[in-house]
Amino acid sequence: MPGNAAITAARLRQWLRPQPRWPAMLVAAMAIIIGGAIWFQAARPGTHVGYDFALYVDAARSIVGGGNPYHRLVLLHQDSHLGSTGVAASGYVYPPLLAVVLSLPVRLGLDSQSLALLWALLNLAAVLWMSYELNLGLRGRREWSGTLAFAAACFVPSLVMYDLFLGQADLLLASLAVVSCGLWLRGNRWAALTLGVAIAIKPIAAILLLVWLWKGDWRMALRGAIVALLLLGLPFAALGLEGLRDYITFLTHFNGLAADADVMNQAPYGMLLRSFTINSFTTPLVVAPWLITPLRILITGGLAAWWLRAVPRARAADHTQAMSECLLALPLAVLLSPFAEQIHFCLVIPALIGLSWLAAARRLWHRPAAWVLWAALALCCIPKLEDLIDPKAWILLPGQNDAHIGPLIALLRTGVFLWVGLATLLAGASLVRAAAGASADASGSTALMREANAGRQSLQQF
Numbered sequence: 073m074p075g076n077a078a079i080t081a082a083r084l085r086q087w088l089r090p091q092p093r094w095p096a097m098l099v100a101a102m103a104i105i106i107g108g109a110i111w112f113q114a115a116r117p118g119t120h121v122g123y124d125f126a127l128y129v130d131a132a133r134s135i136v137g138g139g140n141p142y143h144r145l146v147l148l149h150q151d152s153h154l155g156s157t158g159v160a161a162s163g164y165v166y167p168p169l170l171a172v173v174l175s176l177p178v179r180l181g182l183d184s185q186s187l188a189l190l191w192a193l194l195n196l197a198a199v200l201w202m203s204y205e206l207n208l209g210l211r212g213r214r215e216w217s218g219t220l221a222f223a224a225a226c227f228v229p230s231l232v233m234y235d236l237f238l239g240q241a242d243l244l245l246a247s248l249a250v251v252s253c254g255l256w257l258r259g260n261r262w263a264a265l266t267l268g269v270a271i272a273i274k275p276i277a278a279i280l281l282l283v284w285l286w287k288g289d290w291r292m293a294l295r296g297a298i299v300a301l302l303l304l305g306l307p308f309a310a311l312g313l314e315g316l317r318d319y320i321t322f323l324t325h326f327n328g329l330a331a332d333a334d335v336m337n338q339a340p341y342g343m344l345l346r347s348f349t350i351n352s353f354t355t356p357l358v359v360a361p362w363l364i365t366p367l368r369i370l371i372t373g374g375l376a377a378w379w380l381r382a383v384p385r386a387r388a389a390d391h392t393q394a395m396s397e398c399l400l401a402l403p404l405a406v407l408l409s410p411f412a413e414q415i416h417f418c419l420v421i422p423a424l425i426g427l428s429w430l431a432a433a434r435r436l437w438h439r440p441a442a443w444v445l446w447a448a449l450a451l452c453c454i455p456k457l458e459d460l461i462d463p464k465a466w467i468l469l470p471g472q473n474d475a476h477i478g479p480l481i482a483l484l485r486t487g488v489f490l491w492v493g494l495a496t497l498l499a500g501a502s503l504v505r506a507a508a509g510a511s512a513d514a515s516g517s518t519a520l521m522r523e524a525n526a527g528r529q530s531l532q533q534f
Contacts, residue, residue, distance in 0.1 A: 096217040103217070107224035114227075114236035115192035121184045125191055125239025129184050131164035132174035140315030141171055145322040155333030155351025159325045168307040168315070169272040170241060175310070191239060198247035199223050205254030206426055209395030210433070225425050229452040231489070235415050241273055242418035246402070249277050250422050253398035256284065256292060257391070264292055268299030275304075276419070279405040283398060286380075287387055328411030335461045338489040339412040340371050346486060354463065354486055355479035372408055375497065379404050382501035388508070396430050396504050399423040403497040407490075414458050417489040420496050424449050427500040434507045441499035441506075448495040451488075460488050 121129075131141030141164045151160040164171060177187060203222035207213055226232060235243050248270035255263035270277040278300065284293040308316045323329065328337070333345035335353050344364045346354045379400060388394040402423040406412050428449050431442035451457070459466045463482035472481045 096215060100217040100220050103220035103224040107220065107227045110224075110227040110233060111192075111196055111236065114233040115195070115239075116237075117192040118185060118189045120237075121188045122237055122239025124241075125188055126184065127164050128170060128174055128239070128241075129178070129187055131171035132178045135168075135171055135175040135310055136178050140311040140318060141168070142311075142315055142318035142322055146318050148322075151327045151332070153334065153352040155345050155349045155353070156327050156331055158327030158330035158332070159322065160327055160332075165322070165326070166241070166274060167272055167304050168311055168319075169269075169303050172307040172310050188239060192236070195236065195243050195247075198244050198251075199226055202226070202247035202250040202422060205251050206395070206422065208391075209254050209257060209398075210392050210426055210429055212391050222425065226421060229421050229449075230455050230457045231414065231452060232418055232421060234458050235418050238415065240415050240418075242415050245270055245274050245277060246419045246422050248273070249280060249402060249419065250399070252280060252296075253395065256289070257394050257398070261292075261295070264295035264299050267296045268303050271296075271300035272303035272307075275300075276405050276409055276416070279401055279408070280398070283383075283401045286383070286385060288385060332411055335463070335486040336413050337411055338414050338417065338461070338487060338493070339409050340407060340490065341368055341410045342412075343487045343490055344368060344371075346483060354483045357480070357483070375404060375407055378498060378501055382504045384508075392430065392433070393504070393508055396427060396500075396507065399426045400497065400500050400504055403493045403500070407493050407497060412489075412493075414461060414489045417493055420489075420493050421452065423500065424452065424492070424496045427496065427503060430507055431503050434503075436503055436506055439503065439506060441502040444495050444499040445503065448492050448499075452492060457488065461486050 134141045134143075144163050145159070145161070145165065148159045148162060151158060174187065177190065182190075200219065200223055203226060204214070204219045206222045207215075207218040211218055232243060248266055252263045252267035252270060255266060267277065267280055271281075281293045281296050281300075284290075284296065308319075331345055332342060333349060333351040333353055334342070335346070337345075341364075344367055345351060347357045348360045348363050348367075349356060350359055382400060383397045388397060399422060403420045406416055406419050409416070424445065428442075428445045431437065431439070431445055436442045454460075456466065463472070463485060469481050469485060472478050472485075474481075
């Protein structure tokens with residue numbers, strides 16, 4: 073038909089017309105400059121070996137030498153701080169996969185600085201892959217400018233800089249978790265392997281298996297569970313039964329799983345211990361240790377129920393909505409853990425960035441939850457924020473020296489990252505629900521318009 077041919081020709085001319093690419097190029101250039109500068113300054117590739125990464129390397133060298141990295145853990149002493157029970161961790165405390173993999177380049181003779189360089193490059197590649205999945209999942213686009221913009225945004229929070237400086241595995245864990253979500257949403261079977269590796273590094277990522285089960289994909293959840301169990305168990309073959317026995321012995325005495333009131337523990341359980349027990353770090357609100365268990369159960373159930381309320385069992389047809397629902401599980405994983413150091417909240421950063429973008433893209437700025445998310449993201453970008461959890465470090469907050477409200481202010485500041493995680497989950501869930509409602513309304517309006525147009529065409533033909 074002439075009309076359709078004209079429309080097709082117009083669309084073809086528009087597609088062939090050169091499009092201005094300088095905005096995308098400018099965004100990409102700025103992202104490379106900002107993200108690259110932060111990564112280079114924090115990771116210091118080739119010249120710096122982070123404290124935590126040095127522990128990974130020591131564990132790898134122990135394996136190469138015929139020992140196991142967990143033997144020193146069973147020799148540790150009980151935590152002497154009030155409010156804490158069990159052994160304070162000092163050394164390599166993770167499942168053996170990471171140490172076994174690092175033992176391979178150690179056998180080749182690479183020194184610590186060379187290994188640290190490879191580790192920094194691996195983290196950079198993982199963040200770029202995660203950013204690609206965020207760009208594709210949230211925006212439905214594959215261009216490099218969006219990917220680099222998300223990567224730069226992920227590097228800006230001071231907690232990520234601190235993680236890179238320490239050489240920790242939390243940023244890698246967050247990247248693998250987001251990548252597995254992106255692959256799963258596209259039906260890619262490699263999602264099971266990616267998530268299995270993440271779980272074998274730190275089992276906290278296993279919550280995504282429950283997300284897949286909740287969404288009805290039990291086959292992918294089963295594959296992920298099998299891969300994770302294999303990657304958790306097989307590396308113990310390099311350590312022997314003694315290594316397995318030492319690790320189990322340590323876990324049964326680890327204060328992170330028993331009780332740790334240290335300000336480093338940003339989990340809700342840590343805040344409950346600081347609030348209701350006599351401890352070495354804060355003045356409790358009231359000495360009532362009997363309150364901790366029921367409050368812990370109530371908080372755990374409430375957070376899980378809040379996530380379930382925001383995430384329906386049906387798979388979202390909208391790719392932005394589907395990725396947002398997956399991202400919402402990341403803060404939940406950290407908050408349900410009995411022990412979560414501040415660097416563990418790197419797992420929250422992709423969710424915070426992704427859900428903040430959702431609020432802006434869906435024009436939800438009239439909702440208070442959007443401003444809560446943006447405020448939490450701005451807070452995470454304050455330099456040296458990780459030092460704020462120590463009531464005696466950095467600066468004294470207004471009123472902290474007051475005899476009446478000072479102890480409360482000191483107590484509240486010990487949970488900075490806890491409040492960020494709660495804000496991400498609670499406000500993020502509210503925005504996910506709002507976005508789903510707006511998407512449903514838009515779909516309904518589109519369907520009504522199509523029906524109306526079809527009706528008009530039928531009348532004209534009649």
